[in-house]
Amino acid sequence: MKYVLMFVGSTEDQDSFEKLPKDQLAAAYERAGKWFDEQARAGRLIGGEELQGPSSSTTVRIKNGKAIVTDGPYIEAKEIIGGFAIIEVKDLDEALAVAKAWPAGAVEVRPVVDHSAEIEQSEARRASDSAKNG
Amino acid sequence: MNSTEFTGLIAAVFREETGRLTAALVRAVGDFDLAEEVVQDSLVAALEKWPEQGIPDKPGAWLMTTARRRAIDILRRDTRYREKLALLERSALTPEPSEADDRLRLIFTCCHPALSQEAQVALTLRAVVGFTTAEIASAFLVAETTVAQRIVRAKRKIVDAHIPYRVPEGDELAGRLGGVLSVLYLMFNEGYLSRGAQIAMRRDLADDALWLTRLVATLMPDQPEVLGLLALMKLNLARSEARFDAFGEMVLLPDQDRSLWDHAAITDGIATLDRAGAMRASGPYQVQAAIAALHAEAASWAETDWHQIVILYDTLVRMADSPVVRLNRAVALSHFAGPEVALGEVNDLAISLSGYHLFHSTRAELLDRVGEPVLAREARRRALDLCQNPAERSLLERKLRG
Numbered sequence: 401m402k403y404v405l406m407f408v409g410s411t412e413d414q415d416s417f418e419k420l421p422k423d424q425l426a427a428a429y430e431r432a433g434k435w436f437d438e439q440a441r442a443g444r445l446i447g448g449e450e451l452q453g454p455s456s457s458t459t460v461r462i463k464n465g466k467a468i469v470t471d472g473p474y475i476e477a478k479e480i481i482g483g484f485a486i487i488e489v490k491d492l493d494e495a496l497a498v499a500k501a502w503p504a505g506a507v508e509v510r511p512v513v514d515h516s517a518e519i520e521q522s523e524a525r526r527a528s529d530s531a532k533n534g
Numbered sequence: 535m536n537s538t539e540f541t542g543l544i545a546a547v548f549r550e551e552t553g554r555l556t557a558a559l560v561r562a563v564g565d566f567d568l569a570e571e572v573v574q575d576s577l578v579a580a581l582e583k584w585p586e587q588g589i590p591d592k593p594g595a596w597l598m599t600t601a602r603r604r605a606i607d608i609l610r611r612d613t614r615y616r617e618k619l620a621l622l623e624r625s626a627l628t629p630e631p632s633e634a635d636d637r638l639r640l641i642f643t644c645c646h647p648a649l650s651q652e653a654q655v656a657l658t659l660r661a662v663v664g665f666t667t668a669e670i671a672s673a674f675l676v677a678e679t680t681v682a683q684r685i686v687r688a689k690r691k692i693v694d695a696h697i698p699y700r701v702p703e704g705d706e707l708a709g710r711l712g713g714v715l716s717v718l719y720l721m722f723n724e725g726y727l728s729r730g731a732q733i734a735m736r737r738d739l740a741d742d743a744l745w746l747t748r749l750v751a752t753l754m755p756d757q758p759e760v761l762g763l764l765a766l767m768k769l770n771l772a773r774s775e776a777r778f779d780a781f782g783e784m785v786l787l788p789d790q791d792r793s794l795w796d797h798a799a800i801t802d803g804i805a806t807l808d809r810a811g812a813m814r815a816s817g818p819y820q821v822q823a824a825i826a827a828l829h830a831e832a833a834s835w836a837e838t839d840w841h842q843i844v845i846l847y848d849t850l851v852r853m854a855d856s857p858v859v860r861l862n863r864a865v866a867l868s869h870f871a872g873p874e875v876a877l878g879e880v881n882d883l884a885i886s887l888s889g890y891h892l893f894h895s896t897r898a899e900l901l902d903r904v905g906e907p908v909l910a911r912e913a914r915r916r917a918l919d920l921c922q923n924p925a926e927r928s929l930l931e932r933k934l935r936g
Binding site for chain 2: 490
């Protein structure tokens with residue numbers, strides 16, 4: 401079962417995080433890095449990234465078949481997603497245990513929709529198509 | 535047998551059988567949502583048929599057959615469920631309890647912290663205790679559709695988010711058990727508060743909460759806080775005969791006729807608390823039960839051991855500090871150190887408890903005792919504005935009339 405862990409916080413959290421003295425900031429990154437290492441070693445980590453701040457964000461909205469590009473994040477809120485990780489675990493309890501080990505702030509745990517059956521089907525179709533054509 | 539006795543009998547059958555039935559079906563089909571649904575359907579069918587046909591000799595087998603047939607019907611309708619259908623048709627489902635009681639797993643799943651507490655309560659009552667959706671709605675004074683929606687949403691989350699069907703282990707257990715106990719305590723309080731008032735209810739929520747807590751205590755015999763909660767419930771229920779007068783009006787502890795208390799139940803409650811105490815790991819429920827035991831043992835309100843009660847509240851503040859605990863501590867303190875001291879402590883809680891009716895009614899009592907009737911009246915009015923429970927409202931109105 402795949403889950404996306406979203407590392408969330410308020411804009412104030414983000415500001416005070418960025419204003420941390422150098423050594424504390426480095427320590428915070430080290431704790432986060434250690435968490436990623438641990439998940440990777442346990443074979444649970446599929447991927448994950450830290451995101452740049454919302455001020456770097458651009459939103460594309462598709463309306464009536466047209467794409468409208470605007471500056472800023474889609475969600476105009478005081479909460480921001482600072483980063484995410486994708487993990488593969490047995491069930492929600494394991495996902496929650498992994499989230500609890502994250503060093504700071506809040507983590508939203510969202511299960512991922514399982515499209516593996518459709519993907520397998522389309523791959524099989526592609527394979528048989530290319531076998532026919534080849 | 536009259537109809538009250540008959541419905542009581544059905545309720546007793548339901549709570550004995552439902553949890554086992556749901557657990558067995560979850561095991562057989564591996565689908566919590568479906569298992570819970572068909573068990574509920576079988577209960578509703580029983581409520582229709584049994585009053586005419588009588589309760590069958592083997593009610594568990596009757597319910598199991600009905601639930602299983604319903605499950606097969608549902609699974610046949612959808613080709614996606616072919617595998618599950620085969621599983622169910624092959625499985626030898628018998629209503630006899632399996633060797634290992636699976637109900638504990640069921641309880642922990644229903645009380646999973648990823649579900650809202652309202653959903654935890656509703657789901658536990660349906661899947662484990664055998665309440666119908668309508669009964670849950672009437673017990674909690676909410677619309678039936680609201681309860682139904684809560685249950686549907688919770689079950690969908692169990693499936694979609696892969697909430698596991700398991701009893702937590704190791705370090706996880708203490709926290710998760712705490713969640714289960716707070717669901718049980720919430721059920722109990724809801725039932726206890728309305729018990730004896732003129733609210734017609736098919737099932738007694740307080741009794742069912744006691745039954746369920748006893749079940750958890752049997753399945754987890756080495757957990758002192760489970761026994762602590764069980765003792766607390768027993769000691770509170772022991773006083774229930776004295777909580778309402780002949781006119782159905784609520785009588786508070788200081789004014790209760792203590793000869794109406796069930797002294798055998800008090801002895802039993804204290805024995806349960808002693809069993810918990812022997813495990814030497816205290817906790818908030820044991821401390822609350824100890825406070826209830828001191829009240830139960832006192833010959834009168836005046837002869838209550840207030841000093842000991844204040845000490846226990848101090849312990850409770852250390853274990854589980856909350857404004858409500860501090861409010862209760864202040865009441866005990868008022869009998870030990872005087873109403874002025876207590877009033878000072880209660881006033882300190884004004885910000886956090888301004889929306890809580892018992893804060894204002896407690897303040898009113900203390901203001902009366904220090905000779906401030908005008909302020910007391912004002913506080914009592916505020917309490918009445920905030921209070922929902924009919925029995926408590928009527929008590930406040932009586933006091934306001936003087």
